[in-house]
Amino acid sequence: xxxxxxxxxxxxxxxxxxREVIDGKIVACKLTVGACKRFLNDLERSRxxxxxxxxxxxxxxxxxxxxxxxxxxxxxxxxxxHLEPWxxxxxxxxxxxxxxxxxxxRFLVANIWMGKGNGKSFLAAPIGIYMAFMDGEMNAExxxxxxxxxxxxxxxxxxxxxxxxxVGSQLDIAKELGIELNASSLLNTKSGSVFKPKxxxxxxxxxxxxxxxxxxxxxxxxxxLWDALKGAIVKRKQALLLTLSxxxxxxxxxxxxxxxxxxxxxxxxVEAEETFTVIYQAETDDIADRRGWLMANPNxxxxxxxxNLEKLARxxxxxxxxxxxxIMYHLNRWAGxxxxxxxxxxxxxxxxxxxxxxxxxxxxxxxxxxxxxxxDIFAIAIVFVGTDEQGRRKYTAFFDCHINENSVAQMQxxxxxxxxxxxxxxxxxxxxTIDQLQVAESVxxxxxxxxxxxxxxxxxxxxxxxxxxxxxxxxxxxxVRTNPVNMNRPMTETESAVLEKRLVxxxxxxxxxxxxxxxxxxxxxxxxxxxxxxxxxxxDAATALFTAMALAQDAASEQFDGPLLFRLLGDRPENQSRx
Numbered sequence: 177x178x179x180x181x182x183x184x185x186x187x188x189x190x191x192x193x194x195r196e197v198i199d200g201k202i203v204a205c206k207l208t209v210g211a212c213k214r215f216l217n218d219l220e221r222s223r224x225x226x227x228x229x230x231x232x233x234x235x236x237x238x239x240x241x242x243x244x245x246x247x248x249x250x251x252x253x254x255x256x257x258h259l260e261p262w263x264x265x266x267x268x269x270x271x272x273x274x275x276x277x278x279x280x281x282r283f284l285v286a287n288i289w290m291g292k293g294n295g296k297s298f299l300a301a302p303i304g305i306y307m308a309f310m311d312g313e314m315n316a317e318x319x320x321x322x323x324x325x326x327x328x329x330x331x332x333x334x335x336x337x338x339x340x341x342x343v344g345s346q347l348d349i350a351k352e353l354g355i356e357l358n359a360s361s362l363l364n365t366k367s368g369s370v371f372k373p374k375x376x377x378x379x380x381x382x383x384x385x386x387x388x389x390x391x392x393x394x395x396x397x398x399x400x401l402w403d404a405l406k407g408a409i410v411k412r413k414q415a416l417l418l419t420l421s422x423x424x425x426x427x428x429x430x431x432x433x434x435x436x437x438x439x440x441x442x443x444x445x446v447e448a449e450e451t452f453t454v455i456y457q458a459e460t461d462d463i464a465d466r467r468g469w470l471m472a473n474p475n476x477x478x479x480x481x482x483x484n485l486e487k488l489a490r491x492x493x494x495x496x497x498x499x500x501x502x503i504m505y506h507l508n509r510w511a512g513x514x515x516x517x518x519x520x521x522x523x524x525x526x527x528x529x530x531x532x533x534x535x536x537x538x539x540x541x542x543x544x545x546x547x548x549x550x551x552d553i554f555a556i557a558i559v560f561v562g563t564d565e566q567g568r569r570k571y572t573a574f575f576d577c578h579i580n581e582n583s584v585a586q587m588q589x590x591x592x593x594x595x596x597x598x599x600x601x602x603x604x605x606x607x608x609t610i611d612q613l614q615v616a617e618s619v620x621x622x623x624x625x626x627x628x629x630x631x632x633x634x635x636x637x638x639x640x641x642x643x644x645x646x647x648x649x650x651x652x653x654x655x656v657r658t659n660p661v662n663m664n665r666p667m668t669e670t671e672s673a674v675l676e677k678r679l680v681x682x683x684x685x686x687x688x689x690x691x692x693x694x695x696x697x698x699x700x701x702x703x704x705x706x707x708x709x710x711x712x713x714x715x716d717a718a719t720a721l722f723t724a725m726a727l728a729q730d731a732a733s734e735q736f737d738g739p740l741l742f743r744l745l746g747d748r749p750e751n752q753s754r755x
Contacts, residue, residue: 186240190268193261203470207455210442236272249337283452290456291472292505296420301335307388308371316369332373395424395431458507472508517696527683541626544724545633557720582608620649660703666725
């Protein structure tokens with residue numbers, strides 16, 4: 177038999193949780209503290225007639241009580257959901273705050289950020305059931321979206337499993353509320369209310385009148401769909417747009433923009449009275465810091481197990497390709513790339529802004545090009561090879577990046593790119609193309625400045641005219657195909673050089689951004705090649721660097737002694753044994 181629900185003072189629990197976070201009794205980051213301070217400050221503000229909202233304890237209790245009457249779907253039957261204090265804090269905020277004049281809910285948008293495995297979907301599913309069948313809305317329409325392959329329909333499926341888990345028992349909420357459990361919807365025919373999954377297609381949103389939208393994994397959301405969804409919720413008086421997500425890797429995405437807006441709210445930089453947000457996040461990228469685990473995982477010890485997290489942390493520390501995933505999924509930070517090839521703080525630590533090309537005038541360079549496809553960056557990497565104080569190979573890298581204005585205008589981070597253009601970190605060409613002749617002339621200037629230099633690129637990704645332009649300038653480029661066979665060694669050597677501080681660069685932020693977008697794609701043979709973290713991410717400067725390093729890494733060990741051909745293919749003829 178199911179246990180009778182224990183009557184709890186949910187408002188008291190929410191307030192106590194907030195105070196314990198602020199007092200440091202619960203380990204939390206500054207942004208979580210900000211959410212708790214905002215809640216308590218608003219309770220004080222609500223006493224004033226000038227503040228338009230009040231906290232209705234009964235409405236908060238109604239939502240929390242309903243959720244705790246639902247059965248869990250992940251344990252033996254007849255065990256009710258138990259909300260942890262942090263979950264009570266969220267639910268009480270969402271449903272307790274109302275407009276003093278209209279009694280409608282205050283929060284129309286709620287953005288919740290936390291590490292993977294903390295029950296985001298498990299919390300969203302009961303909220304969806306409540307919004308569909310307990311919110312007093314006729315013809316209620318709750319739509320659940322997921323944008324990652326793993327998360328497809330997960331919130332809705334969880335909601336259905338919760339209701340199915342109690343069929344035939346005293347907890348049969350579906351029977352009590354008259355909910356039909358269909359293959360692709362939860363439906364109450366009397367009220368016309370429905371809870372169903374929805375495809376992530378902006379065109380499919382026209383005509384719907386949702387009173388609740390639930391978005392799982394906001395960090396991979398497309399901007400066109402976000403605009404469509406925001407437009408859909410204006411058709412109801414107190415619709416709720418609820419998003420739940422971990423951090424991501426594409427800092428040019430709409431998800432990152434929303435995260436930054438939420439961060440500004442919690443830091444008190446902006447007021448957004450109708451947006452609720454809480455961010456559970458580690459304050460650094462330190463994978464081994466247990467305090468960071470606690471900050472990003474409010475359900476640590478409940479649904480996230482420390483032993484499992486420790487193993488994942490060890491794996492991430494041992495294998496660089498897994499660092500980005502751990503930082504994103506378990507520290508809830510924006511990691512730069514899902515399969516992060518390079519921890520961006522390591523790259524930035526190698527910056528020396530006092531470097532100049534003039535210091536290397538007359539020396540030989542390896543000049544790697546990544547010719548731009550339409551919309552991409554034409555990147556030039558200029559690499560010099562030397563020896564450090566310990567006798568190890570050392571690399572100095574400079575970059576020259578070009579992009580056209582039309583491509584910049586279409587990007588989410590257009591303002592950032594234009595700022596880099598003004599600061600001289602990026603050359604922005606007018607119109608919708610890059611002047612290939614201008615770039616080729618720049619390459620020719622570099623070759624003249626650094627006699628004996630080698631220019632290399634993959635012609636498969638360049639303009640067919642590029643090679644002709646270079647030849648006209650008297651430059652015969654070397655082909656370096658960007659396939660796993662050719663890219664595995666330079667990527668590995670570049671990573672090692674950065675970690676060992678054997679590579680220095682000028683700290684160009686446009687390049688750092690591209691380095692952070694690199695995904696290390698591993699083929700079946702275990703060889704890696706550079707790939708972009710998302711279709712809109714730019715990695716051209718990194719590819720140009722790897723192309724240059726494909727030749728530079730071998731030249732270094734020989735100290736430039738002998739033709740490049742012999743260093744690449746084998747020993748010099750005079751040193752070969754004679755028959």
